[in-house]
Every structure is written in C-alpha cells, then in structure tokens.
Amino acid sequence: MATPVIVTRKRRESEVELNRFPFTEKDLPGFEQADEVPAFLREYRFKGWNLFQTIPMPTTNDEAWRRTDLRGLRASELTLRAELPKRQVKPPRNLLKPLVGKKHGGQIILVPTYQTIHQVSDEWQKQGMIFTDFRTAQKEHAEWLSNTMGQIVRPEEGKFAALATAFAEDGVLVYIPRGVRLKEPLHSVIWSPGTRLARFTRLLIWVDDDAELTFVHEVASPDQQDGQSFHAGIVEIHVGKGSHLTFVEMQSWGRDVWNFTHERARVDRDGTLDWIFGSVGSQLTKTFMEIDLVGEGATGKMSGFYFTNGNQHLDHDTQQNHFAPHTTSDLLFKGALQDRSRSVWQGMIYVAPGAQKTDGYQANRNLTLSPHARADSIPGLEIMADDVRCTHGATVGKVDEEQLFYLLSRGISRKEAIRLIVEGFFEPIMERVPYGGVRQRFRTAIKQKIG
Amino acid sequence: MSELQIVDLHVNVNGKEILKGVNLTVRQGEVHALMGPNGTGKSTLAYTLMGHPNYEVTQGEVWFKGQNILELEADQRAHLGLFLAFQYPVAIPGVSVANFLRAAINARRKAENPEDKGIPIPEFRKQLKKVMDTLRMDHSFAGRYLNDGFSGGEKKRAEVLQMAMLKPEIAIMDETDSGLDIDALRIVAEGVNTLRGPDLGVLVITHYQRILNYIKPDIVHIMLDGRIVESGGPDLALHLEEHGYDWLKNKVEVIA
Numbered sequence: 001m002a003t004p005v006i007v008t009r010k011r012r013e014s015e016v017e018l019n020r021f022p023f024t025e026k027d028l029p030g031f032e033q034a035d036e037v038p039a040f041l042r043e044y045r046f047k048g049w050n051l052f053q054t055i056p057m058p059t060t061n062d063e064a065w066r067r068t069d070l071r072g073l074r075a076s077e078l079t080l081r082a083e084l085p086k087r088q089v090k091p092p093r094n095l096l097k098p099l100v101g102k103k104h105g106g107q108i109i110l111v112p113t114y115q116t117i118h119q120v121s122d123e124w125q126k127q128g129m130i131f132t133d134f135r136t137a138q139k140e141h142a143e144w145l146s147n148t149m150g151q152i153v154r155p156e157e158g159k160f161a162a163l164a165t166a167f168a169e170d171g172v173l174v175y176i177p178r179g180v181r182l183k184e185p186l187h188s189v190i191w192s193p194g195t196r197l198a199r200f201t202r203l204l205i206w207v208d209d210d211a212e213l214t215f216v217h218e219v220a221s222p223d224q225q226d227g228q229s230f231h232a233g234i235v236e237i238h239v240g241k242g243s244h245l246t247f248v249e250m251q252s253w254g255r256d257v258w259n260f261t262h263e264r265a266r267v268d269r270d271g272t273l274d275w276i277f278g279s280v281g282s283q284l285t286k287t288f289m290e291i292d293l294v295g296e297g298a299t300g301k302m303s304g305f306y307f308t309n310g311n312q313h314l315d316h317d318t319q320q321n322h323f324a325p326h327t328t329s330d331l332l333f334k335g336a337l338q339d340r341s342r343s344v345w346q347g348m349i350y351v352a353p354g355a356q357k358t359d360g361y362q363a364n365r366n367l368t369l370s371p372h373a374r375a376d377s378i379p380g381l382e383i384m385a386d387d388v389r390c391t392h393g394a395t396v397g398k399v400d401e402e403q404l405f406y407l408l409s410r411g412i413s414r415k416e417a418i419r420l421i422v423e424g425f426f427e428p429i430m431e432r433v434p435y436g437g438v439r440q441r442f443r444t445a446i447k448q449k450i451g
Numbered sequence: 452m453s454e455l456q457i458v459d460l461h462v463n464v465n466g467k468e469i470l471k472g473v474n475l476t477v478r479q480g481e482v483h484a485l486m487g488p489n490g491t492g493k494s495t496l497a498y499t500l501m502g503h504p505n506y507e508v509t510q511g512e513v514w515f516k517g518q519n520i521l522e523l524e525a526d527q528r529a530h531l532g533l534f535l536a537f538q539y540p541v542a543i544p545g546v547s548v549a550n551f552l553r554a555a556i557n558a559r560r561k562a563e564n565p566e567d568k569g570i571p572i573p574e575f576r577k578q579l580k581k582v583m584d585t586l587r588m589d590h591s592f593a594g595r596y597l598n599d600g601f602s603g604g605e606k607k608r609a610e611v612l613q614m615a616m617l618k619p620e621i622a623i624m625d626e627t628d629s630g631l632d633i634d635a636l637r638i639v640a641e642g643v644n645t646l647r648g649p650d651l652g653v654l655v656i657t658h659y660q661r662i663l664n665y666i667k668p669d670i671v672h673i674m675l676d677g678r679i680v681e682s683g684g685p686d687l688a689l690h691l692e693e694h695g696y697d698w699l700k701n702k703v704e705v706i707a
Contacts, residue, residue, distance in 0.1 A: 401504070406540070406541035410613065420551065
C-alpha cells in the first residue's frame with residue numbers, strides 16, 4: 001500500500017518576496033513637499049499607508065478572493081515612475097472622440113507627465129459645478145474635497161483600497177450642485193501607459209439633490225510586452241435625493257495590468273442610478289462594485305459586460321445593499337470568454353432589517369467560446385426583512401451549434417457567425433447604454449476582442 | 452445552367468442509417484416536390500445537403516457546379532448558391548434581421564471577390580424594402596431580432612425573405628408549410644412564386660399536398676424509408692392525397 005502523501009499549501013518565501021511592494025513612506029505624494037498637499041489629505045494618505053502595511057495580502061483563503069489568486073503578482077518589480085516611449089504619451093485618437101454628436105458637456109483627459117486636457121464650459125462652472133482632475137482639486141477645492149472624499153469608500157476596506165488612498169494623485173472629480181440638470185454627458189479618460197508601472201486613481205462623483213448627470217469614464221493603457229504593471233483605484237459616487245445619475249465605465253487596461261478597484265455608489269431617497277460598465281482589459285482584475293440604497297424609494301440599476309481572451313482573469317464582485325424600504329435594484333452582467341480566460345462573478349443582494357417592499361434582482365449570463373475558458377457565477381441573497389421580492393439567475397453556456405449552423409448555412413463564416421452571436425448576446429446591455437457614441441465604443445471593444 | 456445532382460446518398464444519424472441511397476437531380480428553373488410521411492428521411496436529406504455536422508454521409512456524392520459539395524462547409528455551399536429554408540428557423544437574439552442579412556450578403560460577395568467592400572448601405576436598404584413589400588412585411592420587421600419571438604408565419608416569411616435577398620440558385624424548402632394557417636401559407640407561397648424563374652431551382656419538402664396547390668411543382672418525388680420510390684408529374688401529388696402512401700408500401704419491400 002502506498003504511503004499517503006500530505007500536501008501542504010505553504011507559500012514559498014520567494015513568492016512572498018516577489019509579492020511585496022517596494023514602496024516606502026517617502027514615496028507618498030507630498031511626503032517631501034508637505035506644503036503642496038492640504039493637511040487633511042496628507043493625514044489621509046498616511047492613514048492609508050499605515051493601513052496598507054497592516055492589512056495582509058489577500059489570499060485564496062479569504063472568501064472574497066477564493067477564486068482570484070495573487071501569488072503571481074510581481075509587486076516587487078513595480079515602479080511609481082516609468083520611462084515612456086514618446087509615441088505612447090498621447091492617447092489613441094478613438095479614445096478622444098466625442099460621445100454625443102460633436103459636442104461634450106465637458107471632457108477631461110489625463111495623460112502621463114501630468115498634463116491634463118480640460119474642456120469644460122464656463123457656463124456650468126458659473127452654476128457651481130466642479131469637473132476637474134484630482135491634482136487641481138487639491139489646490140482649488142480643498143475644503144469641498146475634505147468634506148466629501150473618503151465617505152463612501154473607506155481605506156479600511158482592503159489592502160488595495162488602502163494603497164490607493166495613500167498614493168492616488170490622478171483622478172477626476174465631479175460635483176453637480178443641487179437643482180442642476182446637465183443634459184450633455186461629461187467624459188473623462190485616464191490614459192496611463194508605462195512598463196512595470198504602479199498607477200493609482202480616484203474618482204469622485206457627487207450629484208447633489210434634484211440634480212442630473214450622465215458621466216462616462218474610461219481607463220486605458222497600451223499592452224506592454226515586458227513585465228507586469230498595476231492599478232489600484234477607488235470610485236465613490238453619491239446620488240442625492242431625487243437625483244439621477246447615469247454612470248458609464250469602460251475598463252481597457254493593457255494586458256500587463258493587474259487591476260484592483262473598490263467602487264461604491266450611495267443612492268439617497270428617490271434617487272436613481274443607472275450604472276453601466278464594460279470590462280475588456282487587464283491581465284487580472286478584482287473589482288468590488290456596490291450600490292447602497294440608503295433612502296426610501298432609491299433605485300440602482302447595474303448593467304455590465306466583460307469579454308476576455310488569452311489567459312485573462314476578470315473577477316467582479318457585486319453587492320446590492322437595500323438599507324431602506326421601497327428600494328429597487330436590478331443587476332444584469334453578461335460575459336463572454338475565449339481561449340483559456342476566466343471570469344468570476346460573485347453577486348449578493350442584501351436586504352437590511354426593516355427594508356420592506358424591497359425589489360431586488362440579479363442575473364449573470366456567461367457564454368464560453370472555448371472549451372478551456374471558465375466562468376464562475378455565484379449569486380447570493382441575504383434577506384433580513386420579510387416583505388420583499390428578490391430573485392436571481394445565473395447561467396453559463398456555450399455557443400449553440402444550431403445557431404452556428406443556421407448562420408453558416410447563409411454563407412456567414414464560422415468566425416463571423418460567432419461575432420454576430422456574441423454581439424447579439426451583449427445587445428441587452430448595449431440597449432441600456434445611452435448615446436450612440438458610447439454604444440459605438442463598447443461595440444468596437446467587442447469587435448477588437450474577437451479579432 | 453447549374454444542377455444539384457444527388458447520387459446514391461447514404462446518411463447515418465446517431466449511427467442509424469436514415470438515407471439508404473437517394474438519387475435526385477434538381478436543375479435551375481425546375482420546382483421539385485419531395486413528399487413522404489414523417490420519419491422517412493426528408494429533413495435528413497435537407498440538412499445533409501446543407502452540411503449539418505450531425506449527419507454522417509457514409510456513401511454517395513452530391514454534385515453542384517462541378518464540385519462534390521459533401522467536402523465543403525455549410526458556408527461554402529451557401530457561397531455556391533445553395534439555400535435551405537429551415538423547418539425550424541433558429542432564433543439569434545440581439546441580431547437584427549437587417550444586420551444579419553447584410554452580413555450574409557457581404558459574406559457571399561466576399562467569397563466571390565475577396566476585394567469586395569460590402570454592399571453599400573443605401574443599396575441594401577432599398578433592396579430589403581422592395582423584397583419586404585413583395586412579401587407584405589412591415590418594414591419594422593428589419594429591426595427585429597432574427598426569429599426571436601417570431602410567430603410561426605413570421606419565421607417562414609423571414610426564411611423566404613432571406614431566400615429573396617440571397618438569390619440562391621438551388622433552394623431547399625424543408626416543410627415550409629408546417630405550422631402555417633391558410634393565409635400565411637398563401638403569402639409564403641406567393642413569395643416563392645415571385646422568385647420562381649429560370650435562375651432558381653427549388654426542392655419543396657412536404658408531407659401535405661396542400662402547399663402544392665400554391666407552389667406548382669414540375670416533378671413530384673415520393674420518399675419512403677430513406678429512398679425515393681416513385682417520381683412523376685404533378686398528378687402524383689393528387690394521387691397521394693386521395694390514396695395515401697399504402698399503395699407504395701410493397702415497393703419498399705421489393706427494394707429492401
């Protein structure tokens with residue numbers, strides 16, 4: 001009889017070393033020129049830094065990280081400043097295209113070397129609106145920033161939230177004052193090339209009461225051949241009483257990027273949030289996306305698509321929190337997977353005690369285009385009230401052979417047929433996307449992915 | 452003048468022989484009806500001709516434009532000018548009729564000329580509207596998702612619409628009449644009749660004589676147990692209507 005072999009999963013010392021970020025306190029923005037950073041922000045960065053040091057690196061023993069393994073992250077090789085080939089400094093032209101006809105409500109492009117391109121109409125600034133980048137906001141809107149930033153996503157929430165708190169200097173801030181209803185969308189792009197670069201971003205969208213905004217935010221970088229790079233980001237959203245926000249997000253990081261974000265939207269009484277996102281980039285992504293419905297009658301809708309290929313690994317962790325009665329949430333995530341790629345969707349509807357008459361829905365649909373691709377779909381309900389309606393559905397399927405044959409019989413090639421089927425599969429998400437320009441962006445991303 | 456020539460075709464489905472030696476030639480300009488009771492292999496023939504992967508050809512050849520098309524993929528057969536109107540058209544959610552048709556037309560154009568840039572959109576729209584008018588279809592039909600939530604009649608009309616737009620040389624219509632009420636049947640048949648002409652050969656597969664009142668065949672074939680056991684003029688269909696298939700049973704036994 002063979003002797004049983006005991007296998008222990010112990011992390012090798014070399015892995016731990018490789019996994020260790022090389023940054024020190026001295027690297028914190030404003031550490032040396034303290035006067036350039038408002039005191040509250042300096043303090044806040046230190047708080048993030050200290051938390052980052054105490055919070056251990058997530059492992060697959062942590063429930064939220066069970067399916068996303070970080071042992072391959074070569075954090076020790078990362079740098080905060082990267083040399084850039086000139087041709088990469090400028091973002092590709094298609095990222096800069098207007099989203100609605102020829103006109104923007106306003107556009108901010110963040111590119112390396114800290115140039116920022118602003119195009120914001122004076123008219124709106126007169127109304128008290130803020131639409132600016134994070135560096136400018138530190139100087140010009142410090143007080144406002146100190147009152148809003150960090151309320152919705154706290155640095156305590158995780159290692160990467162803490163790290164982004166400490167280091168994020170790039171970012172976009174939007175404030176829509178009470179009663180202001182913007183008809184044209186605002187658009188921001190963060191273009192961040194760089195080999196082995198660690199990048200950190202922060203997005204803060206604050207829509208005050210009885211206001212309205214459509215905001216499109218894109219993050220992108222070119223694929224780098226050498227090494228890994230990194231992004232940690234924080235997205236905070238407040239939707240005030242009776243307000244409406246449509247928030248569209250497009251993630252197109254290069255294939256070298258390990259991407260970690262904490263994103264949360266808080267929706268107050270009778271506010272509505274329409275959150276749409278597309279995720280096609282990065283080597284590995286772990287994104288926490290949450291909607292907190294904190295006021296009676298609040299509605300949160302979340303629609304997303306992800307499309308993976310190669311050996312990408314995208315993990316979206318969603319939470320629909322019903323903290324108040326008569327709140328509605330509706331989530332639809334659709335994913336298609338090629339090659340050996342992998343996706344994880346883990347979704348939870350939480351209904352707090354007393355949040356009666358809640359209506360919560362979540363659905364995740366996956367289409368695997370290769371026998372080697374894998375989609376994990378894990379819906380969840382946690383309901384602490386008794387008069388609610390919560391439903392969910394999760395599916396993983398392959399391309400239907402009969403659909404394929406039908407298209408082939410019309411002369412359409414296999415590749416083109418799969419493209420049509422995938423586009424059709426994503427169409428319910430596209431239908432939720434406002435503005436043709438944005439839809440076009442999403443469709444182009446899908447087309448490029450199929451190749 | 453192209454012709455589709457089926458020679459001694461034997462086909463297995465899940466290891467069981469369904470077609471046991473079919474011989475049939477359909478020329479451009481002719482309308483053939485293939486009749487027979489359920490389960491005799493009519494639809495197997497249709498799917499096999501179009502190249503469905505579940506149908507395993509064990510013997511025989513199918514010649515079209517100088518090629519044994521059994522060696523070709525379904526899309527290549529379509530490029531040659533072969534078309535199958537499905538008995539059960541498949542829904543493609545999220546893909547509009549118009550987008551799908553344009554993709555199909557462009558695929559065929561590209562097959563003929565790799566340099567082709569695709570049909571110009573205005574030209575495509577004009578064509579599509581014209582055909583929809585002939586088939587008495589509302590123009591909004593073009594924006595609907597292909598076969599998704601279509602009624603039985605709409606599905607069959609959509610098949611004829613595709614046929615009209617793709618202009619095949621040989622079309623196989625697999626039980627296009629099934630599930631249609633008499634009005635829908637008439638519209639579909641009229642559609643097919645408008646496409647009739649010297650450039651189109653049609654093989655109408657059915658087990659009812661009914662559709663043949665509207666689409667008049669030149670030649671009628673009867674299939675039993677995986678073989679064509681009788682061929683004749685239009686009268687053969689009427690004879691079947693009156694006498695059923697029983698009188699042909701001994702023919703099967705003789706052959707078997």
